Amino acid sequence: MTTVPTGSVPAGAVPAGISAAGAAAWLDVLGEVEERVLWLSTAIVHHANRVRPNPSGLKVGGHQASSASMVSIMTALWFRHLRAEDRVSVKPHASPVLHAVNYLQGRLDAAYLPTLRAFxxxxxxxSRTKDPDPVDYSTGSVGIGATATVWGALARRYACPGEAGGxxxxxxxxxxxxxxxxxEAVLDPQVAGLGELVWIVDLNRQSLDRVVPGPAATRLHGMFAAAGWQVITLKYGTLLRELxxxxxxxxxxxxxxxMSNPEYQRLLRCTAAELRERLPGDGPGAAHVAALLDGLDDADLLRVLRNLGGHDLAALDGALAAVDDHRPTVILAYTVKGYGLPTQGHPQNHSSLxxxxxxxELAARTGADPExxxxxxxxxxAAGRLCAEAAARLRRDAVPLTxxxxxxxxxGRTPAGAATTQAALGRVLxxxxxxxxxxxxxxxTVSPDVSSSTNLGGWVNKVGVWAPAERVDWFHDDRETLLHWREQPTGQHIELGIAETNLxxxxxxxxATWSRWGQPLLPIGVLYDPFVQRALxxxxxxxxxxxxxxxxGTPSGVTLAPEGGAHQSVTxxxxxxEQPGCTTWEPAFALDTEWTLLHALARLGRPDGGSAYLRLSTRPVDQSLAAVPADPAARERRRRQVVAGGYPLRRVESPRVTIAAMGAMVTEALAAADRLQGLGTAADVVCVTSPGLLFRALDARAGHGEADTWILDQVFPAARAAPLVTVLDGHPHTLAFLAAVHRVPLSTLGVTRFGQxxxxxxxxxxxxxxxxxxxAAALDLTD
Incomplete structure (x- = not known):
């Protein structure tokens, strides 16, 4: 454990060349800024809840106490140590502190300060995409903000090789x-070498509803240290250490x-008289502690108890100056939730106002004016100059977008024979x-230890595996080795441990490298489809x-029959x-896979683009069933239909029923259509490639949202409207909306149970x- 000495002014805490008196004055100015940040962050939440009109009466919310515990840490970081090339992920409930800091440094207009949680x-x-001021990482879902810095560091190293980063x-x-x-992120083998990682833990020992009973710092120290991190513990501030x-x-x-966390937190709520009674305890050292406390006046006693390292600007500066850039660092900073507020230390202060x-009273103490x-x-x-100097140091030039x-x-390929859409992925790359x-x-490409089993082997052999430095492939001369694991800085495949959330x-x-570093990448992540829900x-x-x-997601569905129910995806x-910002495709044929994958790639690395989810199958399908037109214009028409959501696979003269199938289930749909023809029930067959795009088109046709609606007319023309059977290797409600295109009778087939x-x-x-x-479903609809 790294111990940071906390004298009156530790080394590295102030700019070089300043005298002791000047250093003390400099820390006083930093403290003045700290007080203003506390006031602003508290007032931002207060205004949203108690000043701004709220006709609905619904709770607005905000977290004054959670913000207060971060004020000292963020003041020391933004006004002293942070550089323009650095990036910071801020814990979700401290967003008012971030806005207060940005405002004081001139990066947020005052008009926004009263608008927390307003439309x-x-x-x-x-939020990187929705807030008006600079935000490096969107946070809000527990834990994701921390791990995002890990993947941000790896992504920068990949996108900008050889360039110095913050x-x-x-x-x-x-x-x-x-x-x-x-x-899962801390333990990934890639992480131990990321010296640019610095995590600062706001160790206030409270969760939403309670004071966490057991001491966590020792356990956290051991876990981080075992993963190869530098651990700096800031438990006590200057006053306590002197005492x-x-x-x-x-x-x-x-x-x-x-003492336990709850006992310490309870002491924070005590008067000085109560502290003199409770703090010594009843152990063998009680008399010595009582005598020590007798030498303090009431104000000093109250102040000393709250003097933890995470609220001591000098200690924080010293800790930040001690960071080792050769390995990841975590600073365990002891804090008080609600520090500086009347609610400090109370177990139910999480959302209190x-x-x-x-x-x-807070305004009077911090020198603010409520009016x-x-x-x-x-x-x-002096405080204004400090804010201006920090703003100048942190000014970033606009990133030119490549x-x-x-x-x-x-x-230009037209696959023949039997093929799977999963194999087509590797072929297209x-x-x-x-x-x-x-x-x-x-x-x-990125995968969690499933490269070969998801048909990326040929691609990996071609482009190699990415690593910060070249590593020896000891199996390169083994004739039985089919997957060549060449790890080098020029590789284009990143293999992680078995953790879908890391992927x-x-x-x-x-x-996001296109917006962070101006370097657009075309990233493709591959994992087993049943585990998409874990990663979603x-x-x-x-x-x-x-x-x-x-x-x-591949392989998908109950088509993975021998693997059993645990490895079969349904929903x-x-x-x-349902995923915003994403288009989903489930291609039936190899050529459908090529066209949808290329279309998805074309939407990456750009401000007006979007993400995609492809659901692929390991079931071989006869590629001749695709009946790809030979005429170039007709082929292009088919391609446009495929990427727009679907296409007619078989047309009959007078359809009595339409079968709409998705993915590998087109085989069953076509076989059923042949049998129905022999029974005198002519059936059209439609191949649905993207139910999401068809739903958007239907919604747009009803006046909800904007989307191209032409695909509905080409796939489901009104003149061919007929009762509809839908079938897919997934939940049947996925395609149930198609009946609304022409309000026809419907029978939905799919998977609603765990696999077998x-x-x-x-x-x-x-x-x-x-x-x-x-x-049977078609006959029920048409009989």
Whole structure:
């Protein structure tokens, strides 16, 4: 454990060349700024809840106490140590502090300060895409803000090789470290070498509802240290450390170290008289502690108890100056939730609000004026100059956006024989290296230890595996080795440990390099489709934060029959429809895979783009069933239909029923149509490639939102309206909306139960998605 000495002014705490007296004055100015940040962050929440009109009467919310515990840390960081090239992820509930800091440094107009949680105003939690002031990382979902800095650091190293980069700071609440995804990220083998990572833990020992009973710092120290991190613990501030040197001081330290978190928090709510009674305790050192406390007046006694390292500007400066850039660093900063507020230390202060009277007292103590709550420092004052100097140091030039390379729409191949859409993924990537090498050079694939089993082996052999430095491939001369694991800085595949949340976290940051560093990448993440649900939340958050990427779920559905129910996905098609900022496709044929993947790649690395989710299958399908037109114009028409959401696969003269199938289930749909023809029931067959795009088109046709509606007329023309059977290897409600195109009778076939091991035929029959089920459903609708 690294211990930071906290004398009156530790080394590194002030600019060089300043005398001791000047250093003390400099810290006084920093303290003045700290007080103003506390006032502003508190007033921002107060105004939103108690001043701004609220006709609905619904709670607005905000977190004055959670903000207060971060004020000292953020003041020391932004006004002393932060550099323009650094990036910071701020814990969600401290967003008012970030806005207060940005305002004092001239990066936020005062008109926004009264708009916290108002429509078009300051967001509840920091947002890169929605807040009006600079935000480096969107946060809000517990743990994701911390891990985002890990993947941001990796993404910068990949996108900007050889370029010096800044630190990646994460300001994290200690309760956020309960999130398992944090430790999945910390333990990934790639992380130990990321010396630019600096996490500062707001160790206030409270969660939303309570004081956390057990001491967590020792356990956290051991966990981070075991992962190779530098650990700096800031437990006590300057006043307490000085007090420990006096007679009885060591006994006082022992007493505080031994007490539980709830007991310490309760002491924060005590008067000086109550403290003199309670703090000594009843142990063998009680008399020594009592004697020590007798030497303090009441004001000093109250102040000393709250003098923790996370609120001591000198100690914080010393800790930040001691960061080792050769390995990740975590600073465990002891704090008090609600520090400086009347609610400090109370177990239910998480969402508590100051009264008008309490706000007035805070204004008087911090030198603010409640009538002019948003007043900044005068430009010529020492605090004003400190704010201006910090603003100048942190000023960033606009990042010039390099346009992504053009992506071909069609590579010209027409696959034959039997093929799977999963195998087509690897084939398309290899073809892209020949047809458009500049575009292929921007592609980066990511997987959680499933490269070979998801058909990326050929691609990995071609482009190599990315690593910060070249590593020896000891199996390069082994003739039985089919997958060549060449790790080097020029590799284009990143392999992570088995943790889907890590995969999509990195995917989101790789997809944001166009906006962060001006370097557009075309990231594709591949994982088993059943585990998309595990990865969905952090991937969704990456999309919210502006990360454009492609997530490939493969193999999908109960088509993975022998693997059993645990490895069969049911609801993922509808998840793709419901994800904002994302288009989902489930191609049926290899050429459909090529066209949709290329179209998805063309939407990456650009402000007006979006993300995509492709659901692929391991089931071989006869490619001749696609009936790809030979005429170039007709082929292009088919391609446009595929990427727009669907196309007619078979037309009959007078359809009595339409079968709409998705993915590999077109085989059953076509077989059923053949049998129905023999029974005198002519059936059209439609191949749906993107239910989400068809739903958007239907919604737009009803006047809700904007989308191209032409695809509905081409796939479901009014003149051919007929009762509809839908079938897919997923939940049947995914396609149920198609009946609304022409208000026709409907029968939906799909998977609504957990899977079952067996042969493909047995499993399809079990779930009622085989050709027999399609025929029966069609006859029920038309008889």
């Amino acid at each position: 078009g105003g300051l967001q509840s939690y920091p 630190r990646q700071y994460a300001l994290v609440g200690d309760a956020e470290l309960d999130e398992g995804a944090v430790w 420990f040197t006096r007679p009885g001081g060591e006994r006082l330290r022992e007493r505080i170290d031994a 100051l009264t008008e009277a309490q706000l007035g 002019l709550p948003w007043a900044a420092f005068p430009a010529g004052s 346009p992504p390379p053009p992506v071909p729409a069609d590579l 290899l073809d892209l290296t020949r047809a458009a090498p500049q575009t292929a050079a921007r592609v980066v 999509v976290g990195l995917l989101g940051e790789l997809g 939340e952090p991937w969704s958050f990456g999309i919210y934060a502006g990360g454009r990427s492609i997530l490939v 993922t098609p509808s998840l793709g429809i 091991s067996g042969s493909l035929e047995e499993v399809y029959r079990h779930h009622g998605i085989d050709a027999d089920a399609v025929v």
